[in-house]
Amino acid sequence: MPEGDTVARQCRVLHEALAGARIIRCDVRVPRAATADLVGWRVREVRPRGKHLLMRLEPPTPGVPPLTLHTHLKMDGIWHVDGRALRSSDTSAGPRPTDTIRVLLDARHEDGREVRAIAYDVKQVRLLRTADEGELVGHLGPDLLDPAWGEDLRAQAVANLAAEPQRPIGLALLDQQVLAGIGNIYRSELCFLRRIHPAAPTAAAGDLGEMVDLAHRLLALNADRTVRVTTGGMLGRDGDLWVYGRGGRQCRRCRTRIERGELAEPRLEGTEPRVLWFCPRCQAGPGAPPAPARPARRRTGR
Ligand SMILES: [Zn+2]
CATH class of the missing domain: 3.20.190.10 (MutM-like, N-terminal)
Incomplete structure (x- = not known):
């Protein structure tokens, strides 16, 4: 998409x-x-x-x-x-x-x-x-690349995001009725940059104004480029994105393996299962789902 x-x-x-x-x-x-x-x-x-x-x-x-x-x-x-x-x-x-x-x-x-x-x-x-x-x-939320982007549209986007506090942030960001312009790549990248697990509820996603500002900044920056970059472009070849498409590879920040997951929701436009990527360590903050239980270790006596 x-x-x-x-x-x-x-x-x-x-x-x-x-x-x-x-x-x-x-x-x-x-x-x-x-x-x-x-x-x-x-x-x-x-x-x-x-x-x-x-x-x-x-x-x-x-x-x-x-x-x-x-x-x-x-x-x-x-x-x-x-x-x-x-x-x-x-x-x-x-x-x-x-x-x-x-x-x-x-x-x-x-x-x-x-x-x-x-x-x-x-x-x-x-x-x-x-x-x-x-x-x-007309059903679309505020457009992150609207030439008239400013305090009003920003406030509306923040209010739309905040309207469903229990909805996973990874779904809210992708919903074009909430705010328009974010696809699967930015959804993963934004959650990483804000250190929030995509399945965490929007209420746990910290300052939503900062999330919206970051989304606007990234899209505006990349609207003029031929290669999409969210990392600032300082990481050299193959270093354009933090987590998107990097399943199994090392997190650029903490070296933990990037994981691949899915978050799908029927009410979203084009409802194929939406793959996402995240760092289980960098994005383990409030609202992150518990890590899968590891098999219990056998006691080895004292
Ligand atoms: Zn990490």
Whole structure:
């Protein structure tokens, strides 16, 4: 599942490539929107909202309401511009099979320059009135990468997190209705950095304002990078992350073996079991589940 920073980066590159250009060919290969004819429409902007991509379009003739082409990357979705993949930290950025194309747009700028944008494997492809975007994304919590991020959105995010004190912090962080933008990587990394076990209740997670500030800082930092880093980048090659994907390897702080666990919750979007990683020593603070019991040692007399 891509993180909010990946989506924001894709939107920025799409926006730079397409904003102002007029669509000259449009091929939407999902049944719901297959009849959409966007030829003649102009791309006004491409903006992220949490993990949703919103391509806002202006009509070729006045009086027609503006439309938004909505896509979601889900697990494997990716946009390419002129063959260039837009996903950060992507190891499979080469051309994708053509049967996974969901949207193909050719657009021409006023100076004659043409751009092609292709979405592979994206989900939730929808064309809707821009005025109705709220129906799709109105349920989302404060967006960590919202340009208007400030005291109000921060306070709302903290309040949302605090609203269910018994909910595991590892689930609350991933819930886009609580706050938007955190995926599986940041969920694990944030819990490690705050030294809280992901299964610990939110009430035990310490200062939630600091948690939100850290999440905002990490996503903002990585929105401009091609490789996602949470460690500050000082650990050299292969040193980008603290715990995510590092099961069985040594904790970078205390050398204990990193463990792999799962926390799934049916009410979350895209409900595959969500693997997570943590250090059982660094994250053994309040609320951590008890370590599995070791077999009792046989008494050996005195
Ligand atoms: Zn550790």
